[in-house]
Amino acid sequence: MSERKLPMAGTSDGAGAGAVEPAGTASSGGVGSGSDASSVRLVGTLAVAGALAGLAIVLVFQWAQPRIEIYQAKVLAEAVTEVLGGPERYETIFLEDGAFTAAPRGDTASMDRVYVGYGADGGAVGIAVAAAEPGFQDVIRVLFGYDPATGNVLGMKVLESKETPGLGDKIEKDSVFVAAFSGVASPIVGVKKGQGSGLDAEVVMITGATISSRAVIDIINHRLEAIGEAMTAYWASRPLPEGEEGS
């Protein structure tokens, strides 16, 4: 019964298309073989088309995926370098059963992880930690360096944000705000411009971007609340490089 209706739909579509596309002759009507198409043929056509489309996408995916991963690793490496002040190399450690370890027993894919940076002399210089929480528009992802020995934040870099251009996105671009995270004590206290009292833990928030600034500070504080102790414990018991007698 539907086959009786569909050709009419086709014709009216042709006329509708003619209004948009004057060069197209409405009389040429629909496409394809006519009205005698069986359901099997309809389903079969779409199934074959779907399979071919899937194949094409898989081929492109296989080409693209390694490149995407290389790029992501590069972005991460640059960010770790930046927030730890240029370490010689870094190592990923995983949170397993409440403690950080460089050699986890389980599957690492679902584990929380941080990046320990090592200086030229082989000593650890700090830990880079990724964290994300909602900002003003959408989730803000940051990476920050942390020194468990002193409890200071070493640096901060925004990895991803959709904050308002010209206002909230200053959390990435405002060099004074970004620099304020180098060497600030934790937990960080956000203060408004001109209202600071000179404490080590103070970061002056950006005028016009208070919510985004506050979000960055909260993201770091919350993350340190959650895994700060585990990082300190790892730091105290970490394998020391040869020839070094603790720090």
Place this chain on the structure above:
Amino acid sequence: MKATTPRQDLVRGIWKENPVLIQLLGLCPALAVTNSVENSLAMGLATFFVLLGSSVLVSLLKKWIPKEVRISAYILIIATFVTIADLVLNAVVPEIHKALGAFIALIVVNCMILGRQEAFASKYPVGRAVLDAAGTGAGFLIALVIMGSVRELLGNGSFLGVPVFGPDFEPWIIMILPPGGFFTLGFILLGFGWWKERKAQQVRPRRWPHGVTTEVEEAA
């Protein structure tokens, strides 16, 4: 209705039937991602690629696509090209891919692309379908770049990231925010409409100033 020459197939989409400025199709990306010239170019090129690829396939396969399921088949073809464009952009220009976000995936539902399949590619041989798709895609690209240029110049004082007005220029931040998209499109359409009306009056002074639709029919 007269038959069209290949040149008309190509040029039609760029000017007389520009998808954004005349047909008012594909306005969602035109408003959303034109906050810089770079983003406009990337969006325009991605859409161009999808439109061209889809039109070629639809035109080649038109005999095998039963008309009862043609829309599903077109969407399947378009979605395949969009996914490919999405992956390629992510692999080759990841920064731009990040800036365009979800709007790449949303090319699938750009009515301009489906419109060209239904109205043109499914009825004409592949050569003409390519010309039509290239023209329409170029028209879309041009419209986006015009909007992106205006918004980036005023909203950021730069063109393709290069500062133009010097350090004393205070950017009109609103131009790179969503309202700036509406302002820009509004003024461009106003200018376009005024120009068309003037032209129509020059040709035929007593002509009913009805605007877009009449003009498009006239153009064919």
